[in-house]
Amino acid sequence: MSDERATSFGAAAGDYEASRPDYPFEAVAWMxxxxxxxxxxxxxxxxxxxxxxxxxADAPGSEVIAIDPDAAMLAKLRESVPGVPTFLGKAEKLSLPDASLDAVVLGQAWHWVDPVTASxxxxxxxxxxxxxxxxWNLRDDSVEWVMRLTEIMRTSPAAGMFEGDGxxxxAPFAELEANDWRWVRPMTRARLHRMADSRSFFITASESVRRSIHDDMDALFDELGVHGDATVDLPYVTRAFRAVRD
Structure with a gap:
């Protein structure tokens, strides 16, 4: 998997924050x-x-720290979630003491790591x-127009992982338990474009490929009648997993 794509998101931190969905509280509580x-x-x-x-941070009794390899992403996090301590790092190398945490969670990120080393x-x-x-928040590609949108924006390493065994x-973690939540998010044309702009494929693509993606998205939105401030419901499946440390 491309290290360039994995570490590209800081270049679009504003688009990421503005367009990517939050996670359902119920799913986070379940983890x-x-x-x-x-x-x-x-x-x-x-x-x-x-x-x-x-x-x-909203969960009862939680003491949270945030870790990311990208300083630009963490700078945006400090604006969005003030008061949470932030540290540079990655799942395979954490500057934390042994047995110092009750939990580690990763949102939209495990597909970027080496699972054995990170575990x-x-x-x-x-x-x-x-x-x-x-x-993960995954767009529901069982809906025809969403599948077409995904084809235009190109697939992601996360989608590829879920097309396989997930x-x-x-070690030292036991087998994963899984649960799903389905929901929809109203999206304007402009926010859908910003969502595409926040994806690693788009960030690392050539200018001509970027233009082609936006043109094809506009053709789809014209067909759907999504103009100006009008919204379309983008369906999501939030897929959560948990494992207990032995």
Whole structure:
């Protein structure tokens, strides 16, 4: 997988924050429900602009830190979720003490990491009985126009992972449990374009490819009648996973 794509998001941090969806609280609560309510020391790894961080910060009893390899993304996170400590780092190398956390969670990020190395490193910083949580907001491509939109914007490493066996974790974590939530998000044409602009394929593409993507998106939105401030409901499936550290 391309390191360039994995570390490209800071160039579009504003588009990412403005266009990417937050995570349903119910899904985040489910990932952490095995932890005691009174003490939840949680690291959001691959935190980006804080889409998952802000939901974690609202969970009862949570003490949250945010970690990402991109300083530009963390700068946007500090604007969006003030007061949460931020650190540069990645899942395979965390500058944290052994057994110092109750949980590590990754939103929209596990497909960018080496699962064996990341599982071992996260297992080092999570106490025995603690949780590894993984979560994705996935567009529902079973809807015809959404499938066409995905084809225009190109597939992602996350989509490729779910077309296969899905995410995997390694020792010291047990087998993943999974759960899904379905919901819709009203989107204007402008916000849909910003969503495309925030994707790693678009960020790293040539200018001609970028223009072609926007032109094809506009043709689709014209067909759907999405103009100006009009919105279309973009369906999502939030897919969450949790595993317990041995």
């Amino acid at each position: 952490l429900e095995r932890l005691p309510l009174e003490s939840r020391r949680v690291a959001d790894v691959g935190a980006g602009t804080g889409k998952l961080t802000r939901v974690l 071992a490193e996260i297992g080092r910083v999570v106490r025995s009985g603690g949780t590894l949580g993984l979560i 995410p995997t974790v390694a």
